Amino acid sequence: MKGKDVLRDNVLLGLGLVLMIAALYLIFIYVPTEREMGVVQRIFYFHVPLAWVGMLAFVFVFIFSILYLWKRAMKWDILAHASAEVGVVFITLVLITGTVWARSIWGVWWTWDARLTATLVLWLTYLAYLLVRNYAAEQTQGARFAAVLGIVGFIDVPIVVLAVNLWRTQHPPALIFEGGITSSMLLTTLMCIAAFTVLYIIIVIQSASMKNLEAEVESLKDI
């Protein structure tokens, strides 16, 4: 690994650590407990950032997929793959934290509300994205198939969202844009989003560099 990369990784790691500790402090000590929902509302500070960064990860899967099909450079496929992995993990956590929250506020673990359904469909799409590689005959074929799915699946997101929204809705609306939360809550949320975004970048970089090494090992095996 080059010296520049090591420096970049260390800076990111340090930044991530500071942000994450600050986020945890804000969530558990600084921010006041919400009046109506009680302490369970604090799960929101994990739920929302994970959802945002998860979606962001899928946006990058889309961009990297297009770049891969266009340029045919392995690095774009590796980045798309790494980004999709993080996205699926984050959206899985979104679904889990969401059900925990719903159980205590709505009284049910799950309801077929618009956003929940759309998130689940999105999660299934990207699960398929990750699995399609395993079934491909060779690696480049798997990369092409995954890229196609990364594009086709992403384009589907707005249509799915539109369809299920007309179908039904119960999820609390995004209060952030309407000034529905206090400034201390907003600060905590923003800090969490920053922390999780950095975490996402760190994991993608690490995962991509590991995949690069794997590809190198594979190519050395053939010699």
Next chain:
Amino acid sequence: MKGLFPKVFAIFRKDILLELRTKEVATSILVFALLVLVIFNFAFDPEASTISMVAPGILWVGFTFAGVLGLNRIFATEKENSCFGGLMLCPVDRVVIYWGKLASIFTFILIIEVIITPIFLILFNLPLFIPMLALIIVVATVGFAAVGTLFSALAMNTRARDILLPMVFLPVVVPVIIAGVKATALVLEGRPLGDMAIWFQIMIAFDIIYLVVSALVFEFVIEE
């Protein structure tokens, strides 16, 4: 683009001829779709009061499952004896193969739906002549076929294609299934066209978007 249509038609004609002579795909899917309807009858035990609630769902689940099965079969026949290699060697643009395959898949699914729907309407004691339902089915089938052609070509070249196809296909066609079920429910309730306009808009938007996108990315799926 001169002469695009005859080329597409040639591929379409080949598939139809093949099917007419083997009668392999359509018969098996027809029987399967019928079985789905019968099994759902046991699963939901629909009575006169609940029929309008569960019937659209039963119909569309039947279409979806039958569609997946058909999509699997249609490219599987190309895989036998390396027929697809021959198709790839044709001196045509890759996108022509997509349009040709799309035409045959669309026709296959539509024929199955045309046979299944009256049986469904009879079995569930619904009015037999509903032109609006036919329109919904055609519009939805375009979207099904547009995505299905792309994904069945993708699944064809993988191991375990029977599993992979529904895994990638079903999440993507969710909007069509929702719109199809909802529009069908409205039709069966005898609502006017205006009420279901939004569902038609979603389906038509889906059709157009995926006809374009699938045609664009198809070449990446079939390249060797």
